Amino acid sequence: MDIRLYRDKLAQLQFGNKALVIVVLGLVVALIANGLFTRQVIVHVAPVEVSRPYELSGTGASPDYYRQIALSLVALLADVTPESVDVSHAAFRRYLAPAAYGPVAEGLAADAQYIKQYQIARVFWPEQVEQQGDRVTFIGREHRMMGHNKVAEEERAYTLRLRVRDWQVQVVELAVASADEYRRARLAAR
Missing domain, CATH: 1.20.5 (Single alpha-helices involved in coiled-coils or other helix-helix interfaces)
Known part of the structure; x- marks a missing residue:
């Protein structure tokens, strides 16, 4: 070589x-x-309808934000049909805090089964809002229909307790009751 x-x-x-x-x-x-x-990318979840100015940070929010975002989330629970219940409840479950996921998801599954089994459409019109910090309660009329027939109309209360963690809105607690049950429980707590 x-x-x-x-x-x-x-x-x-x-x-x-x-x-x-x-x-x-x-x-x-x-x-x-x-x-x-x-740069850190922050995804801000805005309420469906912004009716008042609000403040939001990575760890908390103003009462106006809690009220407006809760109204958007209640619609996912209360305004459903047999065709839309799975999609609406799946969208709501994305907001559940890990600690609340099990019990609330179980209740949502039972609600979806009931709505599909009896072919019920449900609509809720909030008439009153009560708020204590991060806990927002909507009291209003709920109508249930089977086909074109109204089968029930009652005053209902939807209570959501919310928190913000790392800019993410989470539902920590959900309670649904008749308005009378809600008022009795509120009086007993005082």
């Missing part, structure tokens, strides 16, 4: 190794710079 040919190939390999090391170092520096200079 010719010694000059051997030296030339060795020099080419050394140059290739140096070029490869420079490229790898450049990529490492680019990854570090990307990690240092990326």
Whole structure:
């Protein structure tokens, strides 16, 4: 073998190794710079209808925000048909806090089964709002229909307790009762 040919190939390999090391170092520096200079993306969940100004932070919100977002969430529970109940309840479950997920999801599944089994459409019109911090209660008329026939109309209370964690709205507690039961429980708690 010719010694000059051997030296030339060795020099080419050394140059290739140096070029490869420079490229790898450049990529490492680019990854570090990307990690240092990326911005945090915040997804803000806005209420369906913004009727009043509100404040929101990564760990809390103003009472106006809780009231407006709760109204948007109650619609997912209370305004359902046999065709829409699964989609509406699935959308609501995305807002459940991990600790509340089991019991509330179980209740939603039973509600969906009842609505589909008896082909019931349900509509809720809130008439009154009561709020104590992060707990919002809507009291109003709920109508239930089978086909075109109204089978029930009653005054209902939907209570949601909300919190904001890392800019994410979570439902911590859900209670649905007749308005009379809600008022009795409220008087007993005083």
